[in-house]
Amino acid sequence: MRLSTVKKIDSLEIVVLAAGKGTRMKSEVPKVLQPICGHPILEIVLHSIEGGLQNLGREFQINKSTINLVVGHGRDQVKAMVAGLEQNKRICSTVNFSVQEQQLGTGHAVKVALSNSIIYPKAGSVDLLMVVSGDLPLLTPDSLAQFVRAHLAMRSSASLMSARLTNAGAYGRVLRRGGTFYGVVEAKDATAKQLSIQEFNGGVYVFDRAVLQDALGKIDSKNAAKEFYLPDVFTVAMKKRKKILAHCVDDPNIVEGVNTMVDLANTERELYLRIARQHMLNGVRLSYPETIRISPFVKLADNVSIDAFSRVAGYTSVGAGSRIGSFCDLSQVEIGSCVDIRNSVVAQNSKIQDGAIVGPMANLRPATEIASGAKIGNFVELKKSVIGPRTNVSHLSYVGDAEIGSDSNVGCGFVTCNYDGNEKHRSIIGSRVFIGSDCQVVAPIELADGTYVASGSTLTESVEAKDSFVIARERQVTKPGYAKKYKRK
Ligand code: UD1
Ligand code: MG
Numbered sequence: 001m002r003l004s005t006v007k008k009i010d011s012l013e014i015v016v017l018a019a020g021k022g023t024r025m026k027s028e029v030p031k032v033l034q035p036i037c038g039h040p041i042l043e044i045v046l047h048s049i050e051g052g053l054q055n056l057g058r059e060f061q062i063n064k065s066t067i068n069l070v071v072g073h074g075r076d077q078v079k080a081m082v083a084g085l086e087q088n089k090r091i092c093s094t095v096n097f098s099v100q101e102q103q104l105g106t107g108h109a110v111k112v113a114l115s116n117s118i119i120y121p122k123a124g125s126v127d128l129l130m131v132v133s134g135d136l137p138l139l140t141p142d143s144l145a146q147f148v149r150a151h152l153a154m155r156s157s158a159s160l161m162s163a164r165l166t167n168a169g170a171y172g173r174v175l176r177r178g179g180t181f182y183g184v185v186e187a188k189d190a191t192a193k194q195l196s197i198q199e200f201n202g203g204v205y206v207f208d209r210a211v212l213q214d215a216l217g218k219i220d221s222k223n224a225a226k227e228f229y230l231p232d233v234f235t236v237a238m239k240k241r242k243k244i245l246a247h248c249v250d251d252p253n254i255v256e257g258v259n260t261m262v263d264l265a266n267t268e269r270e271l272y273l274r275i276a277r278q279h280m281l282n283g284v285r286l287s288y289p290e291t292i293r294i295s296p297f298v299k300l301a302d303n304v305s306i307d308a309f310s311r312v313a314g315y316t317s318v319g320a321g322s323r324i325g326s327f328c329d330l331s332q333v334e335i336g337s338c339v340d341i342r343n344s345v346v347a348q349n350s351k352i353q354d355g356a357i358v359g360p361m362a363n364l365r366p367a368t369e370i371a372s373g374a375k376i377g378n379f380v381e382l383k384k385s386v387i388g389p390r391t392n393v394s395h396l397s398y399v400g401d402a403e404i405g406s407d408s409n410v411g412c413g414f415v416t417c418n419y420d421g422n423e424k425h426r427s428i429i430g431s432r433v434f435i436g437s438d439c440q441v442v443a444p445i446e447l448a449d450g451t452y453v454a455s456g457s458t459l460t461e462s463v464e465a466k467d468s469f470v471i472a473r474e475r476q477v478t479k480p481g482y483a484k485k486y487k488r489k
Helices: 041-057 075-087 106-115 140-153 209-216 230-241 259-280
Strands: 006-017 061-071 095-099 127-133 158-164 175-176 181-185 199-208 244-248 309-314 329-333 346-352 366-371 375-383 391-402 401-403 416-417 427-429 440-442 445-447
Touching: 006 041, 006 106, 006 259, 041 061, 041 140, 061 075, 075 095, 075 199, 075 445, 095 106, 106 127, 106 209, 127 209, 127 329, 140 158, 140 199, 140 244, 140 401, 158 209, 158 230, 175 244, 181 244, 181 416, 199 244, 230 244, 366 375, 391 401, 401 440
Parallel strands: 006 061, 006 127, 061 095, 158 244, 309 329, 329 346, 346 366, 375 391, 391 416, 401 427, 416 440, 427 445
Antiparallel strands: 127 199, 158 199, 175 181, 175 199
16 A cells, blocks of 8 residues: 555545435434434444544644534434534534435435535645445444545545445445446346445545545436435546545444344444443453443443443443442443442432442432442332432332431331422431331421431421431330230131
8 A cells, every 4th residue: 555645634524424214214213313322323423433533633634624414304303412412512523414305315415515515625735525324333433544544545536435245235336347446336226246246335435525526416316216326426436537445344344334123233232242342351341241231432440340231321430340230220320439239220310439339129210329338228219319428228218309418327118208299309317317117207308417216107297406316106005815806716
């Protein structure tokens, strides 16, 4: 490969195609919003693109880069999803939208993008346009960066990323004569002989902007799908004696497209395995990794271990030395270091601080915070509650809309009666509180620090004085010999 001398890219516009109906998905949800590993496909694609840009930025001076997203079908939902990513700073680039009113094909979609571009190229400058199909969730930042490098190094004018499969199914086939790439034929338009070609078009392209602009004006829709095919620009460019390149990657998974629910399941499995492998290489212990689902944006620190059949989703982070047992389902949870999450814990939008123990079989509903050294035991449900440092809620309890201070002990079978049928009310329980087994507090209520609640109490009034003893139950009646009266046998 002749090395390019190009070190500066004046503009790099990335056009992401996301306007199609995704007819073959047979779903109401726009294809690029279908979830894969818990995130919309498009979020994963945008993330890989940003990674690719960063990677390239280390080698090239890129004066301007921009993402131009072509939307059409389900555009409001797609725009709302991207706005959410921008708002939560999940992506750094600003995304410009181009609307393709009618989905007349991938070539037409790129034409729409170009007519709406915010890049104004100057003569003599290096202006690249990368096109990425929005349905490729397995692209990697490195593969994208490597592709741009190859385009520049080979001094290509129009390049596509290809790969090989024994049976390339519905993908467009890469045509070569004497090894030289000269065009793409869509599966729908291919002859039986062409269908036996193993090299296929991966749906990622890099163009010299001017070459693409010119070639796009010359493609038509005289084909089986009656659509403007983007890959037809290669034939046009070649006829104009422009250098064209099919950059074949070793791993066909990278360009595996999602067109049906079967593809979605396959790519999801592959992505989970890839993520698991990367964490293991970073020193995370996964037992039976093929059963563990860790989402792409999860952060795991050193010496984390996760047991079989658990799912760790969203933007969850897990601190050093923490252990997650099997059959857990954790989504959007901030987990400190040396936390012990035992089997079958479900947690959403919660925080668990250093050294806490949770489970087995606990349910942490949104807005729960467990301070360091606290212990939440089996069959405990927490909701919108803060559990203070070293406090134990060990068995069979419901704590909702509550705060419990530090070093308190909540006995078995405790319930915060937070709902009166109309509204939710809060329970504020102090530090060093001891609550015996089978107690209820009827909210709103406050228990001062050091309160001692006798077993079987139902508290309906706040306890204001510190270190009080409280009992709220019927007195026991014992009648010697009376048992016979009730026993028939
Ligand atoms: C396309 C390629 C095929 C390649 C395959 C790789 C064409 C004609 N064919 O086929 O050679 O092997 O990708 O995965 O390009 N889209 C629009 N507007 C449209 C049509 C499509 O934005 O009018 C978007 C879709 O939302 C999708 C992407 O373009 O994200 C690709 O479209 P899709 O229908 O999936 O093309 P394939 O049949 O997969
Ligand atoms: Mg596709």
